[in-house]
Amino acid sequence: MAYTYEYPRPALTVDCVIFGLDESHQLKVLLIQRKNDPFAGRWALPGGFVDMDESLEAAALRELEEETGVRDVFIEQLFTFGAPERDPRGRVVSVAYYALVNLSEHPVEAASDARRVEWFPVQELPPLAFDHDKILQMATNRLRAKVRYQPIGFELLPEQFTLSQLQQLYETVLGVDELNKRNFRTRILKMGVLREVGKQENVAHRPAKLYSFDKEAYEQLFRERYDDLLRRGVDFEI
Amino acid sequence: MAYTYEYPRPALTVDCVIFGLDESHQLKVLLIQRKNDPFAGRWALPGGFVDMDESLEAAALRELEEETGVRDVFIEQLFTFGAPERDPRGRVVSVAYYALVNLSEHPVEAASDARRVEWFPVQELPPLAFDHDKILQMATNRLRAKVRYQPIGFELLPEQFTLSQLQQLYETVLGVDELNKRNFRTRILKMGVLREVGKQENVAHRPAKLYSFDKEAYEQLFRERYDDLLRRGVDFEI
Numbered sequence: 001m002a003y004t005y006e007y008p009r010p011a012l013t014v015d016c017v018i019f020g021l022d023e024s025h026q027l028k029v030l031l032i033q034r035k036n037d038p039f040a041g042r043w044a045l046p047g048g049f050v051d052m053d054e055s056l057e058a059a060a061l062r063e064l065e066e067e068t069g070v071r072d073v074f075i076e077q078l079f080t081f082g083a084p085e086r087d088p089r090g091r092v093v094s095v096a097y098y099a100l101v102n103l104s105e106h107p108v109e110a111a112s113d114a115r116r117v118e119w120f121p122v123q124e125l126p127p128l129a130f131d132h133d134k135i136l137q138m139a140t141n142r143l144r145a146k147v148r149y150q151p152i153g154f155e156l157l158p159e160q161f162t163l164s165q166l167q168q169l170y171e172t173v174l175g176v177d178e179l180n181k182r183n184f185r186t187r188i189l190k191m192g193v194l195r196e197v198g199k200q201e202n203v204a205h206r207p208a209k210l211y212s213f214d215k216e217a218y219e220q221l222f223r224e225r226y227d228d229l230l231r232r233g234v235d236f237e238i
Numbered sequence: 239m240a241y242t243y244e245y246p247r248p249a250l251t252v253d254c255v256i257f258g259l260d261e262s263h264q265l266k267v268l269l270i271q272r273k274n275d276p277f278a279g280r281w282a283l284p285g286g287f288v289d290m291d292e293s294l295e296a297a298a299l300r301e302l303e304e305e306t307g308v309r310d311v312f313i314e315q316l317f318t319f320g321a322p323e324r325d326p327r328g329r330v331v332s333v334a335y336y337a338l339v340n341l342s343e344h345p346v347e348a349a350s351d352a353r354r355v356e357w358f359p360v361q362e363l364p365p366l367a368f369d370h371d372k373i374l375q376m377a378t379n380r381l382r383a384k385v386r387y388q389p390i391g392f393e394l395l396p397e398q399f400t401l402s403q404l405q406q407l408y409e410t411v412l413g414v415d416e417l418n419k420r421n422f423r424t425r426i427l428k429m430g431v432l433r434e435v436g437k438q439e440n441v442a443h444r445p446a447k448l449y450s451f452d453k454e455a456y457e458q459l460f461r462e463r464y465d466d467l468l469r470r471g472v473d474f475e476i
Contacts, residue, residue, distance in 0.1 A: 009250060055320055055321055077318065082293060091291075
């Protein structure tokens with residue numbers, strides 16, 4: 001019966017792809033330098049083994065805080081990586097999570113299995129341990145697909161901002177030079193999460209409208225599942 | 239160091255949500271009746287424990303064939319379920335996969351841990367074992383979101399078909415009464431996977447155009463990752 005399959009068991013880990021944004025208009029990712037073998041000294045995603053009594057998400061948040069000091073992050077499950085040869089220690093299956101944060105609000109401090117911790121631009125990455133390059137690539141694709149339906153900017157922008165600032169944020173995350181301005185404005189306003197709060201003052205150019213996020217509408221959108229957003233976002237488009 | 243976290247380990251399983259379509263225009267799902275405890279006699283998703291030397295996908299396909307006789311299915315990873323209390327046997331984490339098939343081409347035969355195997359309409363399900371109702375719900379949402387960007391119908395429709403037949407297929411999968419006909423046609427043709435091959439003959443009504451899938455273009459689309467499809471599908475829509 002089933003029990004006969006229970007041993008030996010693969011080891012189960014979690015890994016966190018934490019993307020960060022700041023004023024540099026570069027998309028960055030949080031990496032730790034491993035203290036221990038395998039890959040001692042190599043940069044890697046924060047993560048570690050799942051304890052028996054914690055959920056997968058709790059394990060990811062615990063390892064993230066233990067190794068980097070980063071906490072209070074909204075993470076989402078990305079994918080589970082289980083190729084038999086992905087870890088030299090033996091069979092290790094890893095459930096990957098990802099998040100996007102304002103890195104200036106998340107001071108980092110290396111601890112636990114981490115020798116150092118740093119934010120790296122996704123365009124200038126060091127060689128990574130294990131199959132973490134694959135995990136990071138998938139996370140980048142997922143983030144870019146996702147932000148097309150789920151608003152970003154809350155906690156990433158000042159209280160009041162212009163649509164140009166918001167568009168620049170999207171361009172940074174999407175890694176594109178320039179989104180179509182009219183399409184962007186139409187779509188972002190259609191999300192119904194922006195409140196017009198006034199106009200710029202004391203600016204040389206013609207003052208632009210200022211917006212802030214409608215926290216309630218924004219959080220409502222965030223509480224919805226990705227699939228629901230998708231379905232709503234593309235309704236009647238097959 | 240890390241090794242201290244390695245034991246005890248959660249058990250790792252895979253579960254398969256296999257959706258099936260036939261002439262009944264009902265979306266169905268493949269369930270097995272469990273032979274063993276826990277939940278002996280209860281209906282459940284096909285699945286089981288992951289062996290040490292097989293990939294997660296290989297484990298899912300192996301368990302699917304062992305328990306139901308279904309093989310040669312294109313499955314995709316759905317989500318990993320790891321709530322500490324989800325399995326009465328102790329800590330069991332399960333990686334779920336899903337697929338959509340033409341059930342008439344997949345005769346089923348109960349074996350292994352399955353007492354019986356049957357296709358159930360997703361609208362008329364028996365009580366399920368474990369948290370399989372949650373897994374099935376997420377799979378249904380994912381399938382419906384996904385088919386909006388990835389063509390379906392190849393292997394689900396006759397060699398030549400009308401756009402009405404294809405639209406009915408989508409309506410069945412999406413669980414909607416009627417998609418907007420013009421929008422549907424515009425979008426599906428935009429995918430570039432249909433070849434016009436003629437007109438209906440010997441029909442009472444005005445003959446409709448017949449189409450068949452351009453296998454190469456279709457498989458190209460299928461080889462692309464979901465995120466790529468998403469990104470391309472919604473380009474410039476934020």
